Amino acid sequence: MIGFDYGTSNCAVGVMHNCAPKLLSLGEHGRYIASTLYAPSRDMIVNWLHKQLTPTAQQHFQQQRARQLQKGQGALRELVLDGMPTELSFGQQALNDYLQEPDEGYYIKSPKSFLGATGLLPQQAELFEDIVAAMMSNIKTLTEARLGRSVSQTVIGRPINFQGLRGAESNRQAIDILTKAAKRVGFKDVEFQFEPVAAGFEYEAGLSQETRVLVVDIGGGTSDCSMLLMGPQQAASPDRSAHLLSHSGERVGGNDFDIALALKGIMPSFGLDSVLKSAKPVPANSFWQAVSINNIHNQTQFYSAANARFLEQLLRDAEQPELLSRLLKVQKNKLSYRVVNAAEQSKIGLTDSLEQRVDLSDIDADLSVTVDREGFAKACNRELNAISALMTEAIAQAGCEPDVVFVTGGTAKSPVLNAFLQQQFPNRPLVIGDHFGSVTAGLTRWANKIFA
Template identity: 45%
Template sequence: MSRLQLKSDDVTKWCLEKNTGKVASYFELGENVMFIGFDYGTSSCSVASIHNGQPTPIPIEGDDIYIPSTLAAPSRESVSESLFRFYNIVPDTPERKASLRRAIAFNQEEGIELTRDDMTFGNAALNQYLSDPEFTYYVKSPKSFLGSSGLRDAQLQFFEDLVCAMMANIKQRSEQQLHTQITDAVIGRPVHFQGSGSDDANQQAQTILLSAAHRVGFKNVEFQLEPVAAGLEFEASLSEDKTVLIVDIGGGTTDCSMLKMGPSYRYNTDRSRSILGHTGQRVGGNDLDIHLAFRQMMTEFGLGSLMNSGLEMPITQFWNPVAINDVPAQTDFYSQANLKRLAELKKQAKQPEKLARLLQLYHAILGHGVVRRAEEAKIALSQTHEIQSSLDFLSDTVNVTITREAMMEAIESPKSKMMRLVKEAVVQSGVTPDVIYMTGGSAKSPILRQAVSELLPNVEVIAGNDFGSVTAGLARWAETCFA
């Protein structure tokens, strides 16, 4: 595809509805667009270009500029086959060729004849999973798994295929909107992809992102730390130099960076000297949802109930199904061997009807559905004291009443980890910030904002665009790298 010149009189202004991320109309850019900023997020993805000197979001799911980081397909093997059949991504190594042959053979044996629409993304993927969980392969937040230790080569290869599929979908949708080919991208990355924060883990994760980006057709790729990117967008509004603590709380990671920012630093291509300290860990909004689901919803599946012997049911059987960002936990729970353990626990249970629900969760792979209800409850409880959540995807609908106090108790552990990262960034840098800039999808939580304010009570907290600050900053950095 060649670079196209579009008519400038076709340009219409973006009209962003406050706090929704939806655009009021489509538009065509009156300039060539070859580079984008790409926020491949844990909870959602978004991309932006530069138009008239300003970051401009690109709608990638209908009119919405955010697409949930989810994928659904008829089978696990359908991901690799769809990349080849419908996205023209040809396997470039013997290992990938062998994997593709196995995937095609599996789908043929299962009678799965793929069409382009069989692999879905974003909200469409979630709806597909909720409507038919037993026969849908569903993945949420594959970024959460990047950098995991102990993964075999085949697992790493498959994670790359997942990332590749999501990137290919977003790239194609963006090009359709812009009517031109996108060849260059700056991709955001957290300070640490995993809790260990090891160099090997970070390198493994970044290598997967880089390889996937090249496979979908990005020719030139650069990376920028997500909190730094968020800071770049904030910096554009500063008229004087300030020391800024960037607190970026996403779906899967929390990153905190202390930066020197302002007019004196704005046009520096190397920002490493302005970074006074940074911390990061794999803990984010998804962890709040998981802990809330575990503490407040898994009781309906048997958590805390007793066996006939008087012993309490093993906790791991209720944690593993909702630990949707933990590969070993999910693998263990949904294994064939565990099915036998669950059946035995049901026989030994004083409340067998609850274990029957756990068995139903196992067979229909409903862990994601439970966590989804927890996420909805978390959002609602930021506005009200008590809510009732309905687990209506079970054969017998169960209603769970959750109070704000119960939620606060449930999420205390991940919240405390986030606040420790804020403290460590301040200690590491040895300075008190002039201002705190909070951004990221989970930073809009009044609970987390209050917690940060309590840590640094005399420092102003400014709320950034809950999702868009990182994307906008990445687009600005892309302009620096590629324009």
């Protein structure tokens, strides 16, 4: 049995070892594998996945995906004739493959962000199921190689809400995709646990008395808050429902901080906030679409032929066409992920330094941008306020104040976020947990409790 954090930014797996959760090293990826996938052709993902399945699962999959498998076989033949690789890559290698040739192949980061999207067509839902299954298959293979045995039971983390504040249908859709993907790759028993609750279970292991804990989990795609009644007596209970006092969650997380920094910190060098020859401002919509890598509709619109024509006209009308030419290059060469990745790396760099230089010379010679913590805080004002509202909602639902605030998630490492949270709770202890491992450890504890 394993605890499986299929995260928006990273994935991790835990097992119980000497009565405590232990995060596994997943081959060359280490304990955390970035939630990314690269395929030389999108159509071949289904064929790669088909090869990983057991014979029985292959037969069932063949019946469900006959048309896609046939199309993928054609894509594979073309790749072989062109002397191109035919394997998928994951984690950091996926990003490396994408950055090598951004306008070739198919790259996706954080597919979990799309699982609850409204209006998904059946073929889109099937594609996301296959992408998730491919990633899960890779992680399951790495896990079993590390353990030397097969794994068939798992507890998978889930946010309070995959999409929006009241997205019951979105939650059902996302859980359905995750369940089908997990079962397809060989997990026989699949359970889910709220990510902030899982993080709370890990924090609870160190408590000596009953404590009201407000868990704030700021993940890559969502932020979730849970007010939990925790302690040694509660931990021993087989039914924790009475101890889960409230939950709140919204689709705002680390990716949104990256996008906000990309928009406000980088896009001005691509023409945002510039003017046309008529003295009118350059329309901002295309800049937002360019960096909205977690929004299917926005990305489709940005990379459409109609938008290419629109940007070419803007270039002719711009007072500073050299700026708009950079945006047009992003559009033509599919560089959205490149720009947002630069913002993400700068955000990480701002954890230990007050400012960061962003090198974008591969887009335009000698182009670089400097961002700092103050600018980052201003860029992310909306996201910070959204997290504040979630904390307020969780406290109001619970009808009590927390004794302690426990913060986890990768974005929680940011000094900007830490300072903001300290302002929200000036008179409460603020505990910063394992930024990436708390959820995985808690899921592992829960898996051990329900499957043992």
